[in-house]
Amino acid sequence: MTTCGDVIVVGRGPAGLLFSSLVAQNRGSVILVADAQGSFPLWGGQWDFCNYTDDGEHVLDPYQWWQQHPSAWDEVRDASTWTLRWQHLMTLWQEIGIPVPDRVPKLNRWMVTPLGQLRPTYWVANWHFVMERPGPLVFVDVPGLVDFRAEVVARVYTATTGQMAKTFRLAVPSGWRRDWHALNWAWFLDSKAGQDWLGQALRDQVRAGEEAVVFPQILGVDHCEEVLEVAQRVLGRPVAEVPLPPPAVGGIRIQRRWEYWLRRHGIQLVSARVTAANRHSVTLQDGRALAADAVVLATGGILGGGLEIQPSGSVRNTVTGAVIGTLGDQLLGAVGHRNWDESVPVIGRMIQGWNPDKRGNGGAMNLWTAHVAYQAFIGHTALAREN
Amino acid sequence: MVVVIGGGCTGLGVAWDLILRGVPVTVVEARELGSGTSGRFHGLLHSGGRYAVTDPVSAKQCRQENEVLRRIAPSAVESVGGYFVSVDDGVESYMRDWIAGTQSAGIPVTEVSVETAIRRLPGLNPRVQRAFAVADAVLKGFELLDLLRVNGERRGVTILTETRVTQVQTVNGQVSGISVRTKDGERRIPCDAVVNAAGPWAGQVAQLFGERVQMELSSGLMLIYSNRMVPSVVNRLAPPGDGDIVVPHGRTVILGTTEVPQVDPEPPEPTRESAEYLQSLGQAMFPEMNRWRILRAFVGVRPLFEGNGVVPQSRVSRDFTVVDHGRQGGLQGAFSVMGGKWTTFRLMGERTADVVVEYLHQSSPSISAHTVLEPDAPREKHSASSTICECERVSEAQLLDQMAEPFDNWRTRTWFAMGPCQGTMCAHRAVSLRMQYTDVEGGLDELTNLRRERERGVRPVAWGTNARELALTEALSCQTLAEGVAHDHLR
Incomplete structure (x- = not known):
């Protein structure tokens, strides 16, 4: 058996990368094992804190909501702990090179969906369109992009908010094909030629006005700041994006930057499927075994593949094989652990009342569980060293 | 003129047989064509082997009709x-x-x-x-229903969908017309005979004739x-x-x-x-x-019928029964056809039409066993059109072609949202295309209904990979698209 590292993290979604970063920032060593791409490409990149009440009403002040509601941990009600953790994420992302403002938001803000409806959100990168209150907007129609029909988005937005919404249609560059989806556009706009073309195409659209211009999320992958800069300069007003269904460019941007940063900090990424795990070791599908001071599973819920539903309805941890319960009539996104009592710590998955689909608290869930696991991990390591 | 109640394979089969004999027909369907049992079966065109021991009459009918359908x-x-x-x-x-x-x-x-x-x-x-x-x-049910619709209409059958029969009118104990309710209101359709081909609803329709029939559903x-x-x-x-x-x-x-x-x-x-x-x-x-x-x-619900009262369920025959209510002392010109199978729908149509034309004092024989159902001319291929549903390769142009259809027909005619992802990736695309032509509220409601309809069939079998797919649907629908969230307070 290879003895290595301080910790083995299984899974490369947001919880896995955040936990790995916490260990790496404190000079621990991490082996990050994942067999697939993780959940980042599924999401536009927003981290939700708490969007909705039990009754589906939107939450304006998520700090207040958490203070007023009991949870698995008393600590969760403490606004200052939340603030510290969001501030940590802010400085971490800034170091990684994911652009975020210098202050964490106090309140939820509104984002626009690909159907022109509004939903609250809390934590987003600067490219992501959010607003404190609805105002007049311009939506950009991108030819061939069936996930975002600007005309419909504008109509729904106006019907929803009573605000004016205009649209304009982007031209197409040479070499464009009708089957280009968001990523094709984004890779094209990453190039110098793409940015030059965009500048020219937008120059024809410049009109008087101050409304923000909202694009579907296509404005580059690795060079999105440059693409946004071109658009903002030519249009002379704020430009931001609406995230689209997967493959979502925003999540891909974040994952690429974050994993690059982790590699630079000496984290080893192993591409393999984990077939068994206990507190101190994992077995890979090819027969290798890895050992460490600790193992943390960030393998996701049912969608991520960390949990599996059997025909009988029983829910099984796909790595440890433990049966953790039976499916009721809840949303599948809410299937998780009643308590944090598994043999191997699990992060980034539902625990007692967290419900990313219904409550909109998926970002908070990742943030909180990664920090709790990290505290437990350093406590455990300190104890081991004392002994 | 004959009114046929029920727009499934039985009703359309009766209408087709009658129109081929020169009898004018109107089909009245409460919902959409095939929205009952005809759209909910396994697709087997029986050789007859399945009933060889337990149900020899059905076995033989299946064997014969199997050959007929391959031909027509x-x-x-x-x-x-x-x-x-x-x-x-x-x-x-x-x-x-x-x-x-x-x-x-x-x-x-x-x-x-x-x-x-x-x-x-x-x-x-x-x-x-x-x-x-x-x-x-394999019998492609939706295609055959469409063939019956297209060929029937070509020869003069009138088909009224989303039209519910509310009353049967009589003169001197004989059928003289029906009243129907549509979304535009009530109206009366005069006719000489009414055929109840309502499948599992045949018991309810028979009540309009003042008759009681014992279905064994x-x-x-x-x-x-x-x-x-x-x-x-x-x-x-x-x-x-x-x-x-x-x-x-x-x-x-x-x-x-x-x-x-x-x-x-x-x-x-x-x-x-x-x-x-x-x-x-x-x-x-x-x-x-x-x-x-x-x-x-x-x-699916089998519209089985046992005229002699209750018998143990498994022994109810897959054979069918045509009842001439007038001959049984009831309403003259009222008929019910009950039981049967998709495989034998044409034979059911023929036998029912035999009784109806006799009542109308006509003598033209059935020719449905020898009349080929001609498909519509194939539509042009739309290569210069975006793909909306990737699983089933449904293009924007195909959806635009069928845009006038009610929402459920729009789906079954084009087959979008029917593949492995069950609409996860295309439902909002199709709806947003449709919203360019309909009102905003209606479009969002249709999206909610479509999600609900798909989930009904997916959730009971949410295990393994399919559970992951459903979890993705829920996550996209709740988080990325925030469907079903009210925002009136923002105005």
Whole structure:
């Protein structure tokens, strides 16, 4: 058996990368094992804190909501702990090179969906369109992009908010094909030629006005700041994006930057499927075994593949094989652990009342569980060293 | 003029047979064509083998109609062939009866070696003892309904959908017309005769005639798997029971079925327990079936009828019955056709029309067994159009072609949202295309309804990969698209 590292993290979604970063920032060593791409490409990149009440009403002040509601941990009600953790994420992302403002938001803000409806959100990168209150907007129609029909988005937005919404249609560059989806556009706009073309195409659209211009999320992958800069300069007003269904460019941007940063900090990424795990070791599908001071599973819920539903309805941890319960009539996104009592710590998955689909608290869930696991991990390591 | 109540295969079959004899017909359907049992079956065009022992009349009808449908509707029949395989111990005496039964019904059967069966049917239980090839085929139900609609309308059949019959009018004990309710209000349609072809709703429609008919409804669960795992129909050679048919259908296979007595003509919701039970039975034929990627479950209601009162459910014949209510001392010019199977819909139409034309004092014979149902001219291919549904390759242009249709028809005519992702990635695209032509609120409601309709069939079989797919649907729908969230307070 290879003895290595301080910790083995299984899974490369947001919880896995955040936990790995916490260990790496404190000079621990991490082996990050994942067999697939993780959940980042599924999401536009927003981290939700708490969007909705039990009754589906939107939450304006998520700090207040958490203070007023009991949870698995008393600590969760403490606004200052939340603030510290969001501030940590802010400085971490800034170091990684994911652009975020210098202050964490106090309140939820509104984002626009690909159907022109509004939903609250809390934590987003600067490219992501959010607003404190609805105002007049311009939506950009991108030819061939069936996930975002600007005309419909504008109509729904106006019907929803009573605000004016205009649209304009982007031209197409040479070499464009009708089957280009968001990523094709984004890779094209990453190039110098793409940015030059965009500048020219937008120059024809410049009109008087101050409304923000909202694009579907296509404005580059690795060079999105440059693409946004071109658009903002030519249009002379704020430009931001609406995230689209997967493959979502925003999540891909974040994952690429974050994993690059982790590699630079000496984290080893192993591409393999984990077939068994206990507190101190994992077995890979090819027969290798890895050992460490600790193992943390960030393998996701049912969608991520960390949990599996059997025909009988029983829910099984796909790595440890433990049966953790039976499916009721809840949303599948809410299937998780009643308590944090598994043999191997699990992060980034539902625990007692967290419900990313219904409550909109998926970002908070990742943030909180990664920090709790990290505290437990350093406590455990300190104890081991004392002994 | 004759009014036919019910726009399933039976009603359209009656209308087709009548119009071919020169009798003017109006079909009145409360919902959409095929929205009852006709749109909810496993797709098997029976060779007759299934009923060779228990139901010789149906066996023979199936054998004959199988040949007729291949002739008159070749575009709606896929000649995949079928097998009866014996995987159980202790069925030797049934097998002897079955072979004798197929012979007396004239059903061609060829025994194949076990090795051949295993080679032709990948994944077949290696414990198979004997295997017999039969002429089972696949009936593409929605296509055949569409053929009946197109050909019927071409010859003058009037089809009224979303039209509910509220009353039957009489003069001197004879039918003189019906009243219908549509979304535009009530109106009256004069007619000389009314045919009740309402499938599981036949009992309710008969009440409009002042008649009471005893339906013996039963529901059957079916499971759809997302790949064509077997190339031919496979039947378990044992007394007909649950979970004993596997039918390849397009790029999927369907496992059928169960038989649960019920009173309500509306199909019950499929349940996880019954789906797990059905799959475990299917594993007797294909032991690895629990590893196949399941897609969804659906339930159909068999409109069976036992004129002589209550008999044990499993023994209700798949044969059909035509009742001339006038001859039984009831309303003159009122007829009901009950029971039967998709496979025998044309024969049901013919026999019903025989009785109706006699009542109308006409003598023209049925020619539906010899009249080919001609498909519409194939539509142009739209290569310069974006793809909306990637699973089923449905383009924007195809959806625009059918835009005038009600939402559910729009889906079944184009087949969007019917593939492995069940609309996860395309439902909002299709709806947003539609919203360019409809009002905003209506479009968002349709999206909610579509999600709900798809989930009903997916959730009972949410296990393995399919559960991940449903979790993705829920996450996209709740988070990325924030569907169903009210924002009135923002205005």
